[in-house]
Amino acid sequence: MLLRMSTLFLRTLREDPADAEVASHRLLLRAGYIRRAAPGGFTWLPLGKLMLDRVTEVVRAEMAAVGAQEVQFPALLPREPYETSGRWAEYGDGIFTLADRRGAEFLLAPTHEEMFALLVRDLFSSYRDYPVLLYQVQTKFRDEARPRAGLLRGREFLMKDAYSFDLSDAGLEASYARLRSAYQRVFDRFGLDYRIVRASSGLMGGSASEEFLATTEIGEDTYVACDACDYAANTEAVVTPPGVATDPAARPAATTHDTPDTPTIESLVALANARRLGGRSDWSAGDTLKNVVVTVTPPGGKAAPLVIGVPGDREVDLKRLAAAVEPATVALFDDWAAEPSLVRGYIGPQVLAGLGIRYLVDPRVAVGTAWLTGANAPGRHAIDVTHGRDFVADGTIEAASVHVGDPCPACGAGSLTMRRGIEIGHIFQLGRRFTDAFQVDALDAAGRPVRPTMGSYGIGISRAVAAIAEQHHDARGLVWPAAVAPCDVHVVAAGKGEQVAGALDLGAQLERLGLRVLVDDRAGVSAGVKFTDAELIGVPTVVVVGRRFAEGFVEVRDRASGARADLTVAEVADAIATRTRVSGVPSA
Amino acid sequence: MLLRMSTLFLRTLREDPADAEVASHRLLLRAGYIRRAAPGGFTWLPLGKLMLDRVTEVVRAEMAAVGAQEVQFPALLPREPYETSGRWAEYGDGIFTLADRRGAEFLLAPTHEEMFALLVRDLFSSYRDYPVLLYQVQTKFRDEARPRAGLLRGREFLMKDAYSFDLSDAGLEASYARLRSAYQRVFDRFGLDYRIVRASSGLMGGSASEEFLATTEIGEDTYVACDACDYAANTEAVVTPPGVATDPAARPAATTHDTPDTPTIESLVALANARRLGGRSDWSAGDTLKNVVVTVTPPGGKAAPLVIGVPGDREVDLKRLAAAVEPATVALFDDWAAEPSLVRGYIGPQVLAGLGIRYLVDPRVAVGTAWLTGANAPGRHAIDVTHGRDFVADGTIEAASVHVGDPCPACGAGSLTMRRGIEIGHIFQLGRRFTDAFQVDALDAAGRPVRPTMGSYGIGISRAVAAIAEQHHDARGLVWPAAVAPCDVHVVAAGKGEQVAGALDLGAQLERLGLRVLVDDRAGVSAGVKFTDAELIGVPTVVVVGRRFAEGFVEVRDRASGARADLTVAEVADAIATRTRVSGVPSA
Structure with missing residues (x-):
């Protein structure tokens, strides 16, 4: 893939947009990844769409690695199954509902536990069919009262939702552990600093639940963490150590x-x-x-x-x-x-x-x-x-406020601190709430019905893009981790004529090596503006085709560290390909 | 990619579903590609999702080849821009509208002319920026009065919608011609028999418009075609040759x-x-x-x-x-x-x-x-x-009914016949309706405003899957063209033990050659049932690991022609990889 800035549908902004309070929102707007299109609704511009696709690819790869199979449900669903499960009422104002031309009621479903349970009931009948792990990647809608912070709290966003079906509680625990590891690999590949936080399972019911929170001061979610051990929980899930009973x-x-x-x-x-x-x-x-x-x-x-x-x-x-x-x-x-x-x-x-x-x-x-x-x-x-x-x-009852300094319920030795994060993933051991609601049964070897138990696992894909931006930027712009950057290398033609031709030629060589290349071949744009844009856009490696090009040299800059090195044109392509692969970028 | 039938989330149906009237609906349900989830809403099961992705990949590749850049708009949009363009009223009952918790009105947008015009106005200001060609692939919603025929007329479906912006009418014509060729390449790669039919531009306004119709008796769209020349038009677009004026x-x-x-x-x-x-x-x-x-x-x-x-x-x-x-x-x-x-x-x-x-x-x-x-x-x-x-x-006025046998308005010599087809694509020369509505202007070299003119180009991606199925099936099941088949090769273990191991081993070899492989490794399923399923599922090449496997032979079957040949295990992998590549399948 080779993109030319001269034709790329992109405009960077010099100034911070007035209504963008958080860094991810500000920088994704300024660098031309997204544009606001509706209250809480954003358009992904070409660079943003590329990045969204790379993030999605990582999620799909890790889902496939644990044997999850991809399906795709409708987003617009009739009221009935959500009425049966009781969630139509529970959701309240938080979801969008509508009536069709005949007055039949529908919802834009935020998650699909009901539909997956019905689908498994439809297809599977024998214990031999289990366990099964399914997922989808889908645009979700939420009637957010106060859309804010750009992609972090929107009304339309991309999610991966997965569902496991097991015949025993031990099976559910194994599926849950498998997904938990897959989530760790996903967020590690995203280059995110995150905590796994015990969560209350909320509307979902069920017995165990954890949230993956990307740690950042601007996060909407508060959680407590022990200063001595690895205990972390959202406040709803904090368990109070009981007082000692006396006579x-x-x-x-x-x-x-x-x-x-x-x-x-x-x-x-x-x-x-x-x-x-x-x-x-x-x-x-x-x-x-x-x-x-x-x-x-x-x-x-x-x-x-x-x-x-x-x-x-x-x-x-x-x-x-x-x-x-x-x-x-x-x-x-x-x-x-x-x-x-x-x-x-x-x-x-x-x-x-x-x-x-x-x-x-x-x-x-x-x-x-x-x-x-x-x-x-x-x-x-x-x-x-x-x-x-x-x-x-x-x-x-666990209803008392949790205070900084409270003793840690896990180790007893440490005390609790309060931290903030962005919820990027959530995993639940749901249990049988939905299989009970829809009477999903499998026949065991003796022909007796067994009720499967479910797990549910979500990743906010578009929100993860924002979380990565929150954790990977500096004063000059975005600094993408290699594994999810929209491009691997950004070749800047610092001058005209020969340097533009040289940049395009080098870009083509890098493309042939399997790299995703952005070439700044714009005419009538100064080298200074091109460098500023390159730093704003945040591709990990910038190659400058500049003054020394005539002598056979180009400059390679590392966006994150700022390190610079002159390499000969003859060696630069292989050097960058090697460097980029070493830093974890798949080659195609 | 290697899928194992023993774990694949798939159940084939022996019987025709009662409510499926057309072949594509019936066979996609029976072969386990889709399941009904809502009125006019279908779930893509893993094989169906794979196929949908391949069809989408073809569309994306041909869009990229003509320089179209991919973006992604929200589907849920505020009423206002559609009010400005006049389409909020024009759509009437055909679209889904809803109000958020504050009573603000939104629509689930069927196409995005308004938003693309606003986006181009937002990013572009100079004549140097033009022309530009943008597209998105998006789930669309339509309040279809009578959802029917499975994927052919649903309420939720996948579409590619593209928009061109040019500064002159000649530019628009060039963009239109470029997209028209791209569409021909897309539908050729889909293996579809189709006609390009003159269309009235309907609600879109604009001067020129053509529909791509996959020819089939079960198509909902009627069009007329000349029996002597290549004239074809939908009935709304038929132009009546005027009578001769006399005294x-x-x-x-x-x-x-x-x-x-x-x-x-x-x-x-x-x-x-x-x-x-x-x-x-x-x-x-x-x-x-x-x-x-x-x-x-x-x-x-x-x-x-x-x-x-x-x-x-x-x-x-x-x-x-x-x-x-x-x-x-x-x-x-x-x-x-x-x-x-x-x-x-x-x-x-x-x-x-x-x-x-x-x-x-x-x-x-x-x-x-x-x-x-x-x-x-x-x-x-x-x-x-x-x-x-x-x-x-x-x-x-063009309001009189068109009759079979009417003289052809193009050649005059032939007469018109009536035919049916499935609308799989539609291209419009929109003109300035939307750029006028939103006052989109570019400054020319002299600093004078120039109003861009738009084209709009749609492909029904999920509908194309159904159209391909309509044209590529026989009495035993689906017969996918190689370029869009969910898998390249279907390896059937006809017996147990050694044959299952052999099938999996051969599958792994084929996967290493870059092929998409489905292996039927199911235990307790007879060879006959496996063959029936393979014919129903319709992967182009079936390899049977059967009785002669002990002698070192497997049987290669061509799903379309039924031709069979015994090959040695040593030569089969390369032979199939070559065969599959020749027939047009990309290797990864």
């Missing part, structure tokens, strides 16, 4: 105290210390038990109040709470008139069992722990309120 | 006659002959002038009645009429109360000028021709009503 009877009896005007933790702690409640003046927020009332609605079920108890130095994190109760939905409780026994600002767990209200606590609120908490009367709190004696929680 | 004064004066109960041409002719009107008893429908009243509404304008005069042996063809008045829309006139002077069933053109009603005639109704036509009174007709004396038409 509740060993605690002093609970006592109730007047605590006027203390509806907040801060005011309560100040008053407790001022009045030396229980003889102490070292009360802190962590000694208090905060009780938050919410309303939980199970799918198709009735809303019911739930009280959540967390140590007073933490908030209830609504994202963690939502993940913890899924597929039920949760809202803050506001019908105080309906529950007059709940004294707002002074709620204590002591009365909840009597009121028939469910009570779940943070795992730190272990049996035997004693708390300063509400006494269920206006302006009254109690101390030494002890779990297992003065109240018994109905269970624990 | 109206040479005709006898018109006379009016009682013709009770003759509201139809048939009843009128019977009566005219029975009563020997004008002394003749050889009246035929072709001697009468039929006047049909319609209502024409220009875009954004007011509806007005129009009367169309055609010889009574022809109908007004509504498709031809619609094409003739575009971009205005047309409906049958039904507001007779509003035009009491129009006497239904007895309308003659004599009074139309006086009524201020526009009158257009078929080109056969030349000046000086005389007709039996209505006398604008119930039960009354007139004879010798002569164009240029008794009435003067406001112009001609």
Whole structure:
């Protein structure tokens, strides 16, 4: 492949576009890879399309290497299967739906678990057919409320979605491990610095789930990482190490105290210390038990109040709470008139069992722990309120906010830090949610039905392009890793006449060696502008056909390091081909 | 590439699916290339996806060969540019539209003239930038009222759409010619028998337009072809040779006659002959002038009645009429109360000028021709009503039905036949409709603005797969042309053990030679079933590793001719690689 800048459909921009906040968006626009075409919708210009294709090729190659077979589903699908699985309602506003001319409802499907399950049911019937691993590469649509950051959060994007079907949980675990390794190879080939982060499985259900996050400060996803071990998780998936259970009877009896005007933790702690409640003046927020009332609605079920108890130095994190109760939905409780026994600002767990209200606590609120908490009367709190004696929680819930410095739930020794990343991949052990919904069965050797278990595995292909750009640029422009660069070498004719002819000739030689070549053969463009464009565009190797060309020399520049070397025209083609192959570029 | 049938995600069907009326639909389903997933939406199974990719590769290669550059637009686009061009309204029910969560309107764009014009305006400003030729390969959506015939008329399909931008009409003609040749090469490589048919340019506007139709009886598109020359046109584009003008004064004066109960041409002719009107008893429908009243509404304008005069042996063809008045829309006139002077069933053109009603005639109704036509009174007709004396038409219109046997408008010598085909490509000289709508200008050498002129060029990629299947099958299954077959060779292990190992070994050798190989290594499947599947699947060359394998021989079968030959295992790999390359398959 040889592209000539003189005819390439490309215009670079000298100035940063006004609305591009992040580096990938700014540089992909400036270097002529993409153009905005719609709210959250981008056009891939020729260089961008080449790069998108190379990224896709890497994904396809690694999918084939683990035996995944490529298919292609429609994107526009009828409502019915998504109704059966329950996801039509779960998706809510996040997807695009439409009606055809007869009023039949369709969606532009963000993922295809339903359709893959139906297809496998359609084609396969025997245990001998399993396991099977299928994938597609497809344009996806999402009704993003606030499209932003260019390719990072758009309304139309390219995704690879894969699905595994196994007959046993062990088989699913093996498929999951195989895909996890394939994803590592994909992102390694992309040259990305990334973390594999434990994730809550969200709407998908299922037992295990991990996200691949390209680490960057501008990432939309927050995750926690241990400063001592390799533990990393998104906040929804952080598991709190449980507090140590002790004998509740060993605690002093609970006592109730007047605590006027203390509806907040801060005011309560100040008053407790001022009045030396229980003889102490070292009360802190962590000694208090905060009780938050919410309303939980199970799918198709009735809303019911739930009280959540967390140590007073933490908030209830609504994202963690939502993940913890899924597929039920949760809202803050506001019908105080309906529950007059709940004294707002002074709620204590002591009365909840009597009121028939469910009570779940943070795992730190272990049996035997004693708390300063509400006494269920206006302006009254109690101390030494002890779990297992003065109240018994109905269970624990992961809803408390995660704080920097919290102990690592994996190693115990380290403490947690907060980091940011771009979600570039997500893998799920889905389980049987969808095979149950569509009654997918395989007959075993004895003719008995076995229900397959599914995994689901996604890579955001267009988003990966942006993630690579975020991690591979400098002040002058993009600096593509060799394996995904749109071209292998960028030959710049610094002067006119002989140098342009020389550049095109060298380009043709490099092309014959199997390289992807971009030649800047533009007339009427200065060498300076050509060099600036080459640095903006970011092809890994730049060859300058310049002043020394008459003596038989060209200059080879490494875009990443800036290193320069003069080589003879006779040796440069082989040298670059070798260099490029060594750095990991397939030759055709 | 080597695929093993033992693990391939494929199930062939013995029986014809009930709802598949055409051969391509039936065989692509039975051979496991596609599965229905939605109304008018199909899933490409692995073999089908491979084939779709090969067909796409051919299109991409021929686009690159004429210098077209690939880009990729979003499919989901805001209403606004399509409103500006007027196509939002013109598309009507035929496209899918939707509103996002904020109520903003979008469409799933069937073609992208608007967006390409805007993009070229965005990037290009100088005459030096032109001409430019861009294309994309994209999934398109269409709200098809009656999806049918499998891939031939679906709601979601793959298309290549290309757009040329030139600064002069001569440039557009050159671009058009270049694309026309590229299309011929594409369809030749597909192994398709096709006709290039003059087309009306329809909603696109513009001056020249041709369709590429794959010839087949099951095609939805009817076209006419001359039995003597190479003229071919779709019925909307047929141009009627005008009648010869003569001196109206040479005709006898018109006379009016009682013709009770003759509201139809048939009843009128019977009566005219029975009563020997004008002394003749050889009246035929072709001697009468039929006047049909319609209502024409220009875009954004007011509806007005129009009367169309055609010889009574022809109908007004509504498709031809619609094409003739575009971009205005047309409906049958039904507001007779509003035009009491129009006497239904007895309308003659004599009074139309006086009524201020526009009158257009078929080109056969030349000046000086005389007709039996209505006398604008119930039960009354007139004879010798002569164009240029008794009435003067406001112009001609191509609205009369085209009949088998009509004289060829190109050579005059031959006569027209009616044929059917599948539209696989369409090329347009669009002109400046879209560059005018978006004020796309280039500055010429003197700094004066020049408005570029556009061409638009489409290939239905998924539809082409079906067209190839329609033309390349026999009673036993598909018979793919080598250039687009999903695999080059299908190696069948007829027996067990050594033969399976031999088949896999031979397959691996062929793969190393750069061939795409399918090996039927299934256990527990009889040789007969494997042969039947191989014929159904339609890979051009089948190699049977069977009984003579122990003696060192395999059998090579040509799927198309059925020819068989025994070759030694030692020579077969090279022989097949040579054979396959000769027949036009690229080697990697």
